[in-house]
Amino acid sequence: MAKKKNDPKKSNEEIEFEHELTKLKLSAEHGLPFSEQKEEEIQFNETEEDFLERMREFEDAMENPDDREIAELLGFPNFPKEENLSDAEVSAALELAITALANKSIVLDVIYSTPDREIYRFITEELLKKESGMAGAGGMTTHFIYEEFHPNHTEDINEVVTHILHFICGGYKGALPWRIDNEVMLYGELVPQEEFEAVLDNHRHIFKGMNFIGVDSIKISIKKSKAHAKAKFRFYLDKTSGQPGEISTTAEFYFVLEADTFWLNRLVIDHFGIE
Known part of the structure; x- marks a missing residue:
């Protein structure tokens, strides 16, 4: 309120x-x-x-x-x-x-x-x-x-975007959000939700020297049953990475509306090789 x-x-x-x-x-x-x-x-x-x-x-x-x-x-x-x-x-x-x-x-x-x-x-x-x-x-x-x-789709999408970036970059979020579709487009093909989540979880654990800094901006576009969000975010790599320092990059999120909820069905982060 x-x-x-x-x-x-x-x-x-x-x-x-x-x-x-x-x-x-x-x-x-x-x-x-x-x-x-x-x-x-x-x-x-x-x-x-x-x-x-x-x-x-x-x-x-x-x-x-x-x-x-x-x-x-x-x-x-x-x-x-x-x-x-x-x-x-x-x-x-x-x-x-x-x-x-x-x-x-x-x-x-x-x-x-x-x-x-x-x-x-x-x-x-x-x-x-x-x-x-x-x-x-x-x-x-x-x-x-x-x-x-009265769903607030913009805030829901904003929450999913922030939550996933926290998770991937070793932020305080230790689990992925629930608004992920049953099938997600990954590397040009539809894969089960579990496989998609395993890829993100694997990234989180391989790059242990990564620390999440924050999301600088999120631009959200909603058109009927589809939504797109582009986020600019930053993370830090420590000495164990071999290239320590702060990095700023972008991520794109694609959603589809089902049962009055927008579900993530594609994620693209070129810097991480996720597409």
């Missing part, structure tokens, strides 16, 4: 007071639930009987999930439409919505930075219409992920 923009002329106390006042106003005008988020109770002395009871409740919910809409679970709150709210009101209303959900054991996770207005719109126009399912059963929390409903 986007960070709040604070007025430098106001103190933190004034900003917080105005925010709470806006929440009270929205609650009074629209009947929105106004409450503090409940503190999670940590059971230090849970008995075996208590544990088994929670498991029975959880199993019952699995067999008979609550088919009520989340809006009904919350008591049908009358959240105003986002287009009728100012930015300050959206921020306050979003906090009220998140608290109301959390108090019913429902959490919305947002992976990438997304404007508060869009997250509020998603909650009030889409999430509240979803079934409650197993929320709260046996003390469990139900998690929804915003990007599962």
Whole structure:
């Protein structure tokens, strides 16, 4: 979610007071639930009987999930439409919505930075219409992920590119990302995913004197069901390589869209002989 923009002329106390006042106003005008988020109770002395009871409740919910809409679970709150709210009101209303959900054991996770207005719109126009399912059963929390409903393909591709370059060049990533297609074009022919990953893993272990520095830029182009990314990155070779020093080069990534996800199906790094 986007960070709040604070007025430098106001103190933190004034900003917080105005925010709470806006929440009270929205609650009074629209009947929105106004409450503090409940503190999670940590059971230090849970008995075996208590544990088994929670498991029975959880199993019952699995067999008979609550088919009520989340809006009904919350008591049908009358959240105003986002287009009728100012930015300050959206921020306050979003906090009220998140608290109301959390108090019913429902959490919305947002992976990438997304404007508060869009997250509020998603909650009030889409999430509240979803079934409650197993929320709260046996003390469990139900998690929804915003990007599962509205994928951010650009950020996903950016993550795959950075992750793979980290891996190949001996960075902190010790495993490859999961968005690699079942078949990948390598040296002019389609090979199984496992064979492609073995080539990258082999490169990582052969060049032990290589240290990843970073990605300087990534240019991404998405056209319908295909995407292309060109990255400029740097790495360092130590003395064991025979030619120590910093090297800057490029890599090209090709993706295909399947099941609303872009999968890597070709990688070209001329400097490493990968094509």
